[in-house]
Amino acid sequence: MSQVDKQLDTLKSEIEQEIPNDITVTDVKYEGPELVVYTRDPKQFAGDGDLIRRLASKLRKRITVRPDPSALSPPARAEEEVREVIPDDAGVTDLDFHEDTGEVVIEAEKPGMVIGRRGSTLREITQEVGWTPEVVRTPPIESSTVSNVRGFLKNEREERRDILERVGRQIHREEMSDDEWVRITTLGCCREVGRAAFIVSTPETRILVDCGDKPGAEGEVPYLQIPEALGAGAATLDAVVLTHAHLDHSALIPLLFKYGYDGPIYTTEPTRDLMGLLTLDYLDVAAKEGRTPPYESAQVRDAIKHTIPLEYGDVTDVAPDVKLTFHNAGHILGSAVTHFHIGDGLYNIAFSGDIHYEDTRLFNGAVNDFPRVETLVLESTYGGRDDYQTDQADSEEALKEVINETYEQDGKVVIPAFAVGRSQEIMLVLEEAMREGEIPTMPVHLDGMIWEATAIHTTYPEYLRDDLRDRIFHDDENPFLADQFNHIDAGEDERQEVADGDECIVISTSGMIEGGPIMSWLRHIGPDPDSNLVFVGYQAQGTLGRRIQNGWDEIPVDGWGGGSRGDTLTLQMGTEVVDGFSGHADRQGLENFVKTMNPRPEKVLCVHGDERSVQDLSSALYHDYNMRTFAPKNLETFRFK
Incomplete structure (x- = not known):
């Protein structure tokens, strides 16, 4: 029996000790970062609104409860009962029942009314029919991208479950090394704008953060071929994390699957959809201009299929020694400041991605409040001494x-x-x-x-x-x-x-x-x-x-x-x-992001800006806030700890 199987058996025993005697647990599995609990008694599980929360807190896992197939009522009857529970004003447009997982996907114009106060309507649905409800929004403006992504993921549910189970077992594998160190290797976007890519390494884990192209410079791609990246084989990467969907950060994500990567991509749900839209257009534009695209649409579909969406604020295990949390970056839809907690309190790194610190008409300003951060990797697009945008x-x-x-x-x-x-x-x-x-x-x-x-x-x-x-x-x-x-x-x-x-x-x-x-x-x-x-x-x-x-x-x-x-x-x-409409913070915004950051980092790597911008910002942060700052070149490695 593998270490993961032993771990799952132990978790099942702990769950059984915590739940009432009238609830039976039939199976416990990892699916990506989540622990999925199957039960013949989903109605009883739903009857205690705090039970899942208590289990998640005790086990320190994200938990999803699904009904054992034997506990499900027939979909036709269940649909009638579900519609009776949901208020008419919710505007339900579709119900899709998945008997393999016991889930019913409810698409509605007003998802909040389907969820109910603190999830009360969702619990009522499970109590009535046993099925586990999942709620998605009906787009107010019809979106072919959203429709296509949802349809594709529906058709690929079986393979996607296999992917998630494999990823889950990889995340929760036994740690093999007693060493403790953390490194960042720069593969692109240093003293330049575009082709963002970094490797975060520990003795256990290698994570690629972003993988974009360089605007106006065809053929200049991140240094993926080096040993720290894909030189040892794409399969040696544990995870890919995407901060946002702009092509200078996302364009070459599908290329990884052409090279043999078969692991997870962590990003937000809107970033997943926008990545699909922009990378397919990237291929289309290349074809129209007579250029050979670096990958095909099949690799875009692979990327979407392997994406595990996370919400802002959710602390998520992505490796045996790494937890990941996304926070609003204020840049574009779904953009995220990416926070890594490494080891058992060993080290914390935040990647700003692209940020806008002040509120805009579209977004709340970037979040810069974290439990801990020792090193910040900070964009510097407008980091130059005179890069002040108009109000x-x-x-x-x-x-x-x-x-x-x-x-x-x-x-x-x-x-x-x-x-x-x-x-x-x-x-x-x-x-x-x-x-x-x-x-x-x-x-x-x-x-x-x-x-x-x-x-x-x-x-x-x-x-x-x-x-x-x-x-x-x-x-x-x-x-x-x-x-x-x-x-x-x-x-x-x-x-x-x-x-x-x-x-x-x-x-x-x-x-x-x-x-x-x-x-x-x-x-x-x-x-x-x-x-x-x-x-x-x-x-x-x-x-x-x-x-x-x-x-x-x-x-x-x-x-x-x-x-x-x-x-x-x-x-x-x-x-x-007309300045002032950029999604990037200007020089003052970047300084304010660092100045008010809680806690303030010990080290800052200034990246994603031309040479003047990164050096100006690095120098200013050093002199004004007495912190160690760097303006790295591509292919540099920084060791922390």
């Missing part, structure tokens, strides 16, 4: 001023933006400004993946700023459903029609003008001197967006908008830069 209110006023001036001269405003995060932020500003009469009401055309990304935002309102979440819960107040928003879905014909039409605003991907539909808009509207191109986000070095910002006006448009390969155009539209 958000002033930025919004500047954007409205550009829109009003362009409208008065019968022009159009074109805004290149990331599909995820900045587009939704701009949409909220425009919706309010039109509603308040601060700018004229006019069509706002959304091109690329922006509408789909917006639909995903409305699927997960619990990840949004408190007041915005409350508005989305009420259909008549959902700002993303405003009449002026138009999804461009008819391609070049519709773009040409918009270009030939009246005043309007266009928000289009890609945000750094590196391919995508923005190239078509430059072809259609770029020659119009009465129109304006407005930058609202960071433009990395080497990107076309940065070159245009620096004064380039001869633009390659390679076949976009119906033209031929090798075509160029002379940009005659005006260009404006």
Whole structure:
């Protein structure tokens, strides 16, 4: 009998000692980080609302209780009884019964009403029918991504359970080493923006944090081939942790499966969906531009299938000696500050990922309160000495001023933006400004993946700023459903029609003008001197967006908008830069994040910024807060303990 099997037998005995005599436990299994308890008496389990909480506290495990198949009522009868328990106002749109696990997935417009106060309605469902309810939200805006991911995971449930059981046994395996040390190896995004990737190593465990590409630098990928990473084989990685879905952090996650990785990816649920959306688009853009993509769509599906979603604040075992906790990073939907607790109190590391410290229209500001942190790995995108962004209110006023001036001269405003995060932020500003009469009401055309990304935002309102979440819960107040928003879905014909039409605003991907539909808009509207191109986000070095910002006006448009390969155009539209809408903290925000961090870290590694930015920030933190700081290069290793 293996060590894990012995451990499960012991846990089963401990559970049986804690539960009432009228409850029978038939099996205990690990599924990923969770301990799953099967019982013939799910109704009795549900009758004691605190029983699972008491067990989880005593065993220090995340516990899920499922009914033994012999205890289930037939799905047809169970569906009638479930619908009788759930209030009509919950807006149930689907019930899906899974007899292999005894779960019923309830999709509803108002999940909170299905859950009930402190889970009371869920317990009532189990008490009535024995099935274990799982609740998901019906997207207010139909999302093909959410629908496809849910459908795919439903079809792959059996294989996914096998994956989770294998991962669970790996997490809870016996520790083999008596040594104690912690190391971080930098594989990318050091003294540069993009290709984020780090290895966290202990004697027991190797975890990859992020695996992205580098905007504007085709072929520059993280140093995955070194022994600390995939050089010893992808199967030697214990886990992958993804801080958020932007491609400079997520683009090459599917590539790991091409190299033979078969382990878990830990991230938040919206990040999982956005990763699927963005990586599939990454492949599509590569194909359109005649480039050979580094992996295929099958590897994207592998990544989704191996993802174990975690919620903010949940402390989760991911290895025998590592616990992981996500906290809101305030950057994009589902973005996470990633906290590792290593060993039995041995060491704590936090990766900021990308952060925004202050509240924005979309998100609450980044969390920087932890039980312990000895080392912080901190993004430095705007860490330069002079990288102070305009106040958000002033930025919004500047954007409205550009829109009003362009409208008065019968022009159009074109805004290149990331599909995820900045587009939704701009949409909220425009919706309010039109509603308040601060700018004229006019069509706002959304091109690329922006509408789909917006639909995903409305699927997960619990990840949004408190007041915005409350508005989305009420259909008549959902700002993303405003009449002026138009999804461009008819391609070049519709773009040409918009270009030939009246005043309007266009928000289009890609945000750094590196391919995508923005190239078509430059072809259609770029020659119009009465129109304006407005930058609202960071433009990395080497990107076309940065070159245009620096004064380039001869633009390659390679076949976009119906033209031929090798075509160029002379940009005659005006260009404006409106700071303050970035999803990144500026220099002051980064300093405030560290200054108010509780507890304040002993060491800080400044990464994800150009050389000037990381060195400026590293120097300032050292002088102002008397902490050890570093501006590492790629391929450096830091040992802690």
